[in-house]
Amino acid sequence: MAIPERSSGTRHPYLSRQDFPGSCYFDNGAATPMSAAAMEALTQACRLAWANPSSLHGTGREAREKVLEVEQLLRAELGAEHARIAFTGSGTEANNMAVLGYWSANGRPGERVIISRFEHPAILECIDVLRQQGAEVMMADIRRDGVVDLEQLESLLNEHARLVSVMAVNNELGTIQPIGRIGRMCRERRIAFHTDAVQAVGKIRLSMADSCIDLLSLTAHKFHGPRGVGALVIRPDLLINPIAYGGASDTLLRPGTQNVPGITALGAAVRFFREQREVMERTRRELDIYLLEGLSCIPGFHLNTGGAERVHGVFNVRFDGVDADSLIQHLDYFGVHCSRGSACSAASPKLSATLTAMGLTEKEIQESFRISMGFFNAQHEIDWLLGLLPPLVSCLRAMPDKSTHVGKLMSAPVCS
Amino acid sequence: MEAHAKAIQDDEPGMRTLALSGCISECAHKETIVYYAFAEPIDRALVESLARVGELYVDEVTGIFKVIQMDHFYVFGVLGERELRICMYYSDKISDRLKIDRQLVEHFQARGEVSMRYNKSGSLARIATPVSTPEIVLVGAH
Numbered sequence: 340m341a342i343p344e345r346s347s348g349t350r351h352p353y354l355s356r357q358d359f360p361g362s363c364y365f366d367n368g369a370a371t372p373m374s375a376a377a378m379e380a381l382t383q384a385c386r387l388a389w390a391n392p393s394s395l396h397g398t399g400r401e402a403r404e405k406v407l408e409v410e411q412l413l414r415a416e417l418g419a420e421h422a423r424i425a426f427t428g429s430g431t432e433a434n435n436m437a438v439l440g441y442w443s444a445n446g447r448p449g450e451r452v453i454i455s456r457f458e459h460p461a462i463l464e465c466i467d468v469l470r471q472q473g474a475e476v477m478m479a480d481i482r483r484d485g486v487v488d489l490e491q492l493e494s495l496l497n498e499h500a501r502l503v504s505v506m507a508v509n510n511e512l513g514t515i516q517p518i519g520r521i522g523r524m525c526r527e528r529r530i531a532f533h534t535d536a537v538q539a540v541g542k543i544r545l546s547m548a549d550s551c552i553d554l555l556s557l558t559a560h561k562f563h564g565p566r567g568v569g570a571l572v573i574r575p576d577l578l579i580n581p582i583a584y585g586g587a588s589d590t591l592l593r594p595g596t597q598n599v600p601g602i603t604a605l606g607a608a609v610r611f612f613r614e615q616r617e618v619m620e621r622t623r624r625e626l627d628i629y630l631l632e633g634l635s636c637i638p639g640f641h642l643n644t645g646g647a648e649r650v651h652g653v654f655n656v657r658f659d660g661v662d663a664d665s666l667i668q669h670l671d672y673f674g675v676h677c678s679r680g681s682a683c684s685a686a687s688p689k690l691s692a693t694l695t696a697m698g699l700t701e702k703e704i705q706e707s708f709r710i711s712m713g714f715f716n717a718q719h720e721i722d723w724l725l726g727l728l729p730p731l732v733s734c735l736r737a738m739p740d741k742s743t744h745v746g747k748l749m750s751a752p753v754c755s
Numbered sequence: 756m757e758a759h760a761k762a763i764q765d766d767e768p769g770m771r772t773l774a775l776s777g778c779i780s781e782c783a784h785k786e787t788i789v790y791y792a793f794a795e796p797i798d799r800a801l802v803e804s805l806a807r808v809g810e811l812y813v814d815e816v817t818g819i820f821k822v823i824q825m826d827h828f829y830v831f832g833v834l835g836e837r838e839l840r841i842c843m844y845y846s847d848k849i850s851d852r853l854k855i856d857r858q859l860v861e862h863f864q865a866r867g868e869v870s871m872r873y874n875k876s877g878s879l880a881r882i883a884t885p886v887s888t889p890e891i892v893l894v895g896a897h
Contacts, residue, residue: 672836
């Protein structure tokens with residue numbers, strides 16, 4: 340049976356890429372575009388600060404000056420006067436260094452480490468190593484709205500607890516965690532507190548002093564800096580061992596020649612959001628309200644985090660009866676780039692540990708995906724997304740997906 | 756966003772490219788996604804030819820079509836656009852892809868002479884057609 344042709348004049352009458360020739364990047368939770376300031380700092384440092392900063396001669400000292408400037412900037416931004424800073428190659432490495440390095444220096448067999456169930460794999464995958472080294476690892480539960488259950492967490496803080504690790508902002512959900520309260524609970528009990536602030540730096544104001552944070556991880560590519568540069572910020576009197584060995588590991592904590600151009604560009608990215616903070620916060624807030632209002636009008640829409648406090652612009656959403664993989668593919672076809680949740684596990688067939696911990700059903704998890712906007716997104720991009728979603732959702736809901744042979748057909752199978 | 760469609764170019768003298776194919780993402784555990792980019796907009800005849808490999812659904816509002824072989828793959832695209840994609844999730848992805856390749860080759864063969872280029876895996880990389888010799892205009896013949 341032939342499909343009848345539509346009369347279409349000069350162009351076809353359907354959803355068309357021609358209506359939006361560019362692309363909309365809504366995956367800022369995975370990586371953000373570099374700011375012009377960070378790019379300029381990177382290239383300039385490649386030209387002028389290329390020496391080994393550990394060298395004692397003048398060229399080396401110039402490179403070292405650049406690193407020290409960025410260290411000072413991070414201390415000021417993070418309310419971490421006198422903190423020790425270990426620059427790393429990623430947030431993952433900083434997280435590994437925090438948990439394994441702290442345990443190696445301070446933990447004894449039988450002592451307890453508490454980790455929240457929705458930590459990044461950079462923390463969760465340390466659990467086996469900690470257990471092999473004799474740690475008792477306990478998991479902090481997550482509430483249905485994507486926030487750590489403080490009561491349950493507090494119940495785990497016994498006299499054997501040594502370290503707590505809870506992220507500041509969840510990477511899949513954007514929910515802001517009560518790290519100030521957790522930090523104070525830990526400090527009262529002399530337990531070290533690490534927070535993975537990879538998704539928080541540049542988005543919310545952080546003070547390690549006020550929130551009683553002992554260890555904080557960050558990475559530059561989440562706030563318009565370069566990829567491949569992160570840092571672990573360490574309270575000055577805290578003992579921590581290196582997790583890799585080589586030249587200068589006693590003084591630098593992380594052996595190897597420091598990536599001065601990358602560190603300089605990280606500094607430029609920090610300066611950029613410090614200078615633009617108010618504009619950024621206002622822009623993100625306005626875009627957040629605009630998108631949420633539009634999404635809320637689409638039948639079957641759910642914000643998985645309900646009314647929990649989120650960083651502006653990050654949404655973990657689902658539409659009843661629509662497979663998220665399929666929707667993401669169709670959005671990508673039309674130039675809109677979103678992801679399931681964490682880019683680090685996008686290729687994994689496992690269900691999201693975060694959404695599972697929140698208590699979503701398997702079906703709800705299969706329907707869930709993340710929209711993460713950034714400072715460089717604009718309202719016309721949201722308009723394109725909001726224009727696409729209602730027809731796509733309606734169409735995909737009606738067609739069978741990859742695994743279930745259900746669904747009402749919008750037009751009967753034409754051939755088979 | 757016509758990144759793949761823009762890739763259509765005639766890279767062989769005397770031949771015009773009709774379709775190109777390549778991998779968008781390859782994953783052993785999840786979907787492997789392959790694109791086909793066409794020189795001309797996707798018409799209903801092409802979509803109908805794909806219906807031989809699965810069940811065809813067309814949404815007349817959006818123009819989105821989907822060809823599904825349950826638990827193996829789905830093909831999707833939009834009428835009038837120049838790209839379609841296959842999302843494959845069965846373990847033997849290459850045999851699924853070859854089925855779709857074959858349908859597309861047959862579709863273009865039915866329209867005229869075509870030549871194909873294949874990847875090392877045996878999957879389709881390009882379909883092209885010979886450019887017909889232009890008519891010679893004899894100025895002043897009459």
